[in-house]
Amino acid sequence: MRPSCAVSVCHVLMLVLCLSAAEDFDWTKDEHGSFYYGTFPAGFSWGAGGSAYQTEGAWDKDGKGLSIWDVFSHKKGKIQQNETGDSSCEGYYKVKDDVSLMKELMLNHYIFSISWPRIIPTGIKSDHINERGIQYYDQLINQLLENKITPIVTLYHWDLPQFLQEKYGGWQNISMVNHFNEFANLCFERFGNRVKHWITFSNPWSVAVEGYETGEHAPGLRLRGTGAYRAAHHIIKAHAKVWHTYDTQWRGKQRGLVGISLSGDWGEPVDISNQRDIEASERYVQFSLGWFATPIFHGDYPQVMKDFVGRKSAQQGLGTSRLPSFSPQEKSYIKGTCDFLGIGHFTTRYITHKNNPSGRSSSSFFTDRDVAELVDPRWPDPGSEWLYSVPWGFRRLLNFVKTQYGNPTIYVTENGVSEKMLCTELCDDWRIQYFKDYINEMLKAIKDGVNVKGYTAWSLLDKFEWDEGYSERFGLYYVDFRNKNKPRYPKASVQFYKQVISSNGFPNQREVENWRRKAVETCSSSNQLLAAEEQRSTAANILRLIHDPLTSHMEMVTEIVVPTVCTLSILLCAIFLMFLLRRRN
Ligand SMILES: *[C@@H]1O[C@H](CO)[C@@H](O)[C@H](O)[C@H]1NC(C)=O
Numbered sequence: 001m002r003p004s005c006a007v008s009v010c011h012v013l014m015l016v017l018c019l020s021a022a023e024d025f026d027w028t029k030d031e032h033g034s035f036y037y038g039t040f041p042a043g044f045s046w047g048a049g050g051s052a053y054q055t056e057g058a059w060d061k062d063g064k065g066l067s068i069w070d071v072f073s074h075k076k077g078k079i080q081q082n083e084t085g086d087s088s089c090e091g092y093y094k095v096k097d098d099v100s101l102m103k104e105l106m107l108n109h110y111i112f113s114i115s116w117p118r119i120i121p122t123g124i125k126s127d128h129i130n131e132r133g134i135q136y137y138d139q140l141i142n143q144l145l146e147n148k149i150t151p152i153v154t155l156y157h158w159d160l161p162q163f164l165q166e167k168y169g170g171w172q173n174i175s176m177v178n179h180f181n182e183f184a185n186l187c188f189e190r191f192g193n194r195v196k197h198w199i200t201f202s203n204p205w206s207v208a209v210e211g212y213e214t215g216e217h218a219p220g221l222r223l224r225g226t227g228a229y230r231a232a233h234h235i236i237k238a239h240a241k242v243w244h245t246y247d248t249q250w251r252g253k254q255r256g257l258v259g260i261s262l263s264g265d266w267g268e269p270v271d272i273s274n275q276r277d278i279e280a281s282e283r284y285v286q287f288s289l290g291w292f293a294t295p296i297f298h299g300d301y302p303q304v305m306k307d308f309v310g311r312k313s314a315q316q317g318l319g320t321s322r323l324p325s326f327s328p329q330e331k332s333y334i335k336g337t338c339d340f341l342g343i344g345h346f347t348t349r350y351i352t353h354k355n356n357p358s359g360r361s362s363s364s365f366f367t368d369r370d371v372a373e374l375v376d377p378r379w380p381d382p383g384s385e386w387l388y389s390v391p392w393g394f395r396r397l398l399n400f401v402k403t404q405y406g407n408p409t410i411y412v413t414e415n416g417v418s419e420k421m422l423c424t425e426l427c428d429d430w431r432i433q434y435f436k437d438y439i440n441e442m443l444k445a446i447k448d449g450v451n452v453k454g455y456t457a458w459s460l461l462d463k464f465e466w467d468e469g470y471s472e473r474f475g476l477y478y479v480d481f482r483n484k485n486k487p488r489y490p491k492a493s494v495q496f497y498k499q500v501i502s503s504n505g506f507p508n509q510r511e512v513e514n515w516r517r518k519a520v521e522t523c524s525s526s527n528q529l530l531a532a533e534e535q536r537s538t539a540a541n542i543l544r545l546i547h548d549p550l551t552s553h554m555e556m557v558t559e560i561v562v563p564t565v566c567t568l569s570i571l572l573c574a575i576f577l578m579f580l581l582r583r584r585n
């Protein structure tokens, strides 16, 4: 009698647990299914994106102030090959050209960011407003709207005005909250009649961790164990303040939406039957996405962050946690400040538990988590070292967001893959594969009930990739950075993505395979043309380096002599032919 009784009590308990946890994320579900043919809901928005410092160039033109990235990239040894974003894609001068590329792709929306120092050179609104900077964004917004492309505008994509960094210590200082709010308010005032989708911050995790903890990004500070938490704390408050500003001052007239864009890898337990691995995976995701999303949706940091950082701080003999805390008023002010959630996602890791020693000297954001990251060597990694293609992780992440934050409206704001190529390559078959599989997993997530309203391929153009310089290319369009005109060339993935957009998904296997075959066929001839063009410009550059006077000679050879010789040969051939024909007669 006894054992069976215990068993049935267990059953009842389990049932109760299951019912109460109906909206919990199921870590043990194995969701690696086959390709799903089908279409997206009507009105699904397809887009591409980029950001100001990565694409605009014109770093010191028309009254723009310096940003922390201008200063950081000009320091030697910070960026691959000591490259800078000084001219980058020259997007500042190519609004019409670039919008026509978007039109060619049939995009519904485009994500770009506003450079804060371009419109407020010192970052402090009462100092000076740069009208020429405002004109540039006016022109871009109008051009998009004329072409029926919805602008989705990011207010902060990492380029803080340098003056604010020097005077206040940037995001380490609470005063950023008000300065950022003033800047955002100016953007709502000037652009809000036309812009209805605002993103306060793009990937604040990177701003906090790489800017203020590891120092790999601008401003390059290494405040281990404290810098990232402090920066994030101020960023979250700044986000909330800007949302409230919009809500109280502009929403009535402008009827737009304000969200934030969070980037995060998926963390999959190494062993889904091991509770410690599951807990470690959850910590991994909470220390990235949850760090920002939990305060914004639930009013406070994830419990597991408070527990872990708090315990480690105590072990280090600190009186208070290195993770700052919100007051009750702040919690209710921050909670619910999100009209939509932007998700940036690129890759996945396997996660397991790892104990880190908690000495004071070793304290850091990374050791606070007590996790180890692993990758499967079979995962393809065509480009950036960190970017393994693991499509099913995307569906898992989207489902996690749905269960954790009450099924919010989601826009995928960044998803894509880079390539690391020394030679020119427009035939990016692996990027087609990546987009095909990741977009398909997003479609499955929508079938699971996740509320995804739009998707943004990252990125429209090859561009400056922060500390990686120009060594990694994420673009649908290839940019020839060695040519001072920065010409753009479509990669094969342009043709493929365009087909996905015009069919609003994947109609059937035969058609999808056809798109792919055609895209790769047409790229090979443009590839050869571009390679020849690049060889010519490289040859000219080498000559220019060796001996300057030769340059003009070289240009004369290619620009005057070659066409002249060609024309003359054609003429001679024609005369010779006529002569032959006459003789026959
Ligand atoms: C970058 O600058 C540093 C410091 O001047 C120098 O040592 C290094 O060789 C430079 N790298 C390249 C690729 O020019």
Ligand SMILES: *[C@@H]1O[C@H](CO)[C@@H](O)[C@H](O)[C@H]1NC(C)=O
Pocket (backbone or CB within 6 Å): 167, 168, 169, 172, 173, 174, 175
């Ligand atoms: C913030 O800026 C103010 C004004 O410059 C300064 O007095 C204060 O020390 C700064 N705080 C931090 C943490 O840097």
